[in-house]
Amino acid sequence: xxxxxxxxxxxxxxxxxxxxxxxxxxxxxxxxxxxxxxxxxxxxxxxxxxxxxxxxxxxxxxxxxxxxxxxxxxxxxxxxxxxxxxxxxxxxxxxxxxxxxxxxxxxxxxxxxxxxxxxxxxxxxxxxxxxx
Amino acid sequence: xxxxxxxxxxxxxxxxxxxxxxxxxxxxxxxxxxxxxxxxxxxxxxxxxxxxxxxxxxxxxxxxxxxxxxxxxxxxxxxxxxxxxxxxxxx
Numbered sequence: 008x009x010x011x012x013x014x015x016x017x018x019x020x021x022x023x024x025x026x027x028x029x030x031x032x033x034x035x036x037x038x039x040x041x042x043x044x045x046x047x048x049x050x051x052x053x054x055x056x057x058x059x060x061x062x063x064x065x066x067x068x069x070x071x072x073x074x075x076x077x078x079x080x081x082x083x084x085x086x087x088x089x090x091x092x093x094x095x096x097x098x099x100x101x102x103x104x105x106x107x108x109x110x111x112x113x114x115x116x117x118x119x120x121x122x123x124x125x126x127x128x129x130x131x132x133x134x135x136x137x138x139x
Numbered sequence: 140x141x142x143x144x145x146x147x148x149x150x151x152x153x154x155x156x157x158x159x160x161x162x163x164x165x166x167x168x169x170x171x172x173x174x175x176x177x178x179x180x181x182x183x184x185x186x187x188x189x190x191x192x193x194x195x196x197x198x199x200x201x202x203x204x205x206x207x208x209x210x211x212x213x214x215x216x217x218x219x220x221x222x223x224x225x226x227x228x229x230x
Contacts, residue, residue, distance in 0.1 A: 033227070052228075060227040062197035062204055069145075069224065070202075082227055096230030102195070103148050103225060 008040035022085035031058040033068040034081035081107035091122040101126035140215045145222040153181035168211035195226040
């Protein structure tokens with residue numbers, strides 16, 4: 008998948024603002040692995056080891072996507088002290104198999120690492136990520 | 140009261156793939172019962188075995204989360220939009 012550098016910058020900025028807690032957000036686009044806009048969401052867990060997207064933020068993102076003729080295509084979250092690899096919790100709680108999962112590893116805060124994954128029926132597949 | 144119901148991807152196997160369906164009821168609970176009669180199996184994915192809203196599902200009536208309204212007793216007006224959203228979480 009292709010991702011604009013400005014969107015990546017938004018995600019990194021959001022993750023740094025939420026640190027030491029995990030940051031989360033929703034991705035909006037048109038079709039599989041398309042990301043046109045990034046919606047920062049509140050993590051109601053306010054935790055360094057888990058996230059739950061604020062339901063009202065989710066609803067608003069869905070309505071804005073609808074209004075733009077798009078849809079939610081994925082979810083973003085940060086790992087504050089580990090690699091950007093789906094945790095057992097990520098794999099267990101993945102809610103939509105058609106969503107791409109962007110994970111930002113903040114183990115090195117100065118050089119965060121972003122990777123993309125599909126979590127379908129317990130199967131884990133990495134999506135090649137090209138930042139333009 | 141007739142309402143439109145927005146169905147998330149994970150529940151669309153119960154609606155023949157439809158993202159938006161219709162259901163009727165004077166309260167959210169009655170509407171979900173009707174939804175389950177029209178689309179067998181879907182209500183069990185929204186309600187827990189005790190009959191309450193499943194903790195991994197969020198339901199909005201209009202623009203409001205029903206957990207801040209009257210839950211399953213939330214009144215449904217004619218033409219209201221009901222949105223079912225999966226909880227999005229991880230670690």
